[in-house]
Amino acid sequence: MPGTGRVVGLIVLVVALLAGCSGGGDAPAPPPAHDPPTAFGPPSGTLLRGSSSSYSSTYSTSYGTTPEPPVALDGTTVWFADSGGVSRADSSASATPVALPPGRWVSGAPRPVPGAGLVLAASATTVPGSGTTPPGLALEALAVTRTDTGAPTVAWTASAPLPWAESSHSVHTAVTGVAAAGDGHRVAVLSVTGNTHRASVGVDLDTRQVLWVADGFLAGAVLDGRGPDGEPLPGAVIPAGSQGATVVGAEVPPGGGPGYTPSSVVGLDVVTGARRFAADEGSTALTVSRAGPSSAVVGGRQAGTARAFLAVLGADGSPRPPVDLGTASSAPRCVWDEASVTVCSGPNRTFALDAVSAQLLWSLPAAGRVPPQMTTAWHGAVYGTTVNGPVVVDGRTGRDRNPAPGAAPVVVDGYLGIGPGGGLLGGLAISPATG
Template structure:
């Protein structure tokens, strides 16, 4: 029986700023400047001092900056956002992952973006996407600090041409850009290139599939074409390859790299890997898993079908990522679809027309919407961050308290998909352009 289904993706990577294997080795290519752009050009030009609000509830719609087309390419339709944007923020700097590189723009003031490109020809370029929604394979970059430097990390799959008797092949390139928000500069720092074997991936994996899962202990976990790799941020080299093949969407939580590994047929099993060396620490053989969602700093939600004596019975559980211990099993009526941790104490899950907030350590429900007794509807959630839930209802944008579910601001200006305390990113009402808006105090 085919129990595999598309993994439900979270609205946001869990603690993306806190998270901060295959064949071949990785190469360093880090002494060159940003290709195709001016690496020294200011992404945040000088001007009035930028303001940070750690948990903003209002944004200035009068101070808007349209971002490069790459921010929404292949993800935005006439009806609005259809797929998650491949975007991350750092002090007003907007890092955009492209299928053919990385683009770093300024979300605070108008400025020319910097373009960083790979060593070899990518399988897909931004021009290949056209107006086709869902065609962009780029995933959200990771922002991390290493040895006193702020790095933006993204990955892509490139085509390496053959030479002489050597066959051409694919490789995944991990690109690191150094961000200097104070000086307003962004430049390519280095890249690590890992050759990919032929026909090593299975199930529904596309050859363009790649993402940086996260960073811990100076090691970046990178997914590409069904494989998981570890790249040392100091040496810029691959240090491990995890055995087996995997679904996309692995997460770092509880000191483990949790992933869904291919089993037999089209089944997958949840596994916990050591992010330092890629070795397996635990496996849930009793569950043929369909989906994996980050729930909090130390927990994940896995769902699928039981094996063994209870074969075929559906189960969704909150588990301790460090030990695989089940903390709570949810019934079929529980809302555990797209989930995001608020960075403080609450995990918010959405699906259909409902929103449910949980304690990420126990799975206990804190609040849920809609609530007919209070005449309240559920918002369409866009972002969960810093103890707040941003979203929209028929009344427009709204901000909720993530712990209680109470309305905190009914006129925030926008419902951001991203925020870093300096700007929020949303779609412009006039033409759905991906746009940055300054926070207000």
């Protein structure tokens, strides 16, 4: 038939062009990011079914230990700890476990370190006994290859034996933070909490060596003036030299129990572990978390009066203006939004502080409005719930940004939100960000 050859050739050309445009076997492009997201679609998958009671918006405040969900977001990839192991999942909750060396037990959230191409996990490891020496405990850094395809593997480990013994299954481990410590080095700070013991260690991610071990010290905030991406943040105070970064935490006497033992807030050099300052000595029920690029927020009960207090300290221990808690019986939980705001939420009040000056920005309840029970905050958005369901409010003003966002995540980034699932099996629901 006349023209048939030209038609066939045109079809072949169109198919070839379409194949070229599709990228052949390349991975599909990620969905659009929302910074910050203020709306979420229906759950696309559920992790850790049967564990919903551990992931509510109510958090323990004993020495800063919190049953935060053991999950971390890395774009559209989810890293999580489950039954002592570490796994990677996609937004549908399809998981790939990481093959860990024998005898490791991970209970806290892994932490992606994009600049190092790693995902860090803190492991409690039993040290075998010998002769008359009983088995001991070690805190170990597990460095996992950061990949969203193929099988993630453990690239290297760094272990720090501790001067006390507990079952590795009875302690809680955490990667508190990673600091840019000068000379191109990154130092990770890991912590472990047991019934009557706690300890923290510093690990150099470049030399893969343990730099220091601080027994009786529970790290809560790593301050280096930078955000999670390693870039300096506005208003940050970054001391010159390789000794600039500071880790702030609660120092508790040996054998001290949760909540009642007189303790202190201590700042350590993140490279050497040397003490830089001590504050709030004699306080109890201390919690420490990051309040901004160069500051930490401390909650607890005052020495002598047992009244609840909340304070913000600079990286050198210098105090910011005090925060009035009124008649609150315990300090609220506070979350830095990784930008410019720290949001604190207790049973009857939620308020926001400027992340640099610590000045009060807003407080609820006020003017006929109820306070949201905060689940988390990120990049200027505060996520939480009220009697009306999930809500997103503005971190700088406290005004509603979306009265019906579809979810109240406890972990969030530009692509996904993760929060408690529904139904009898609960778990953690993964919800895609839609706006």
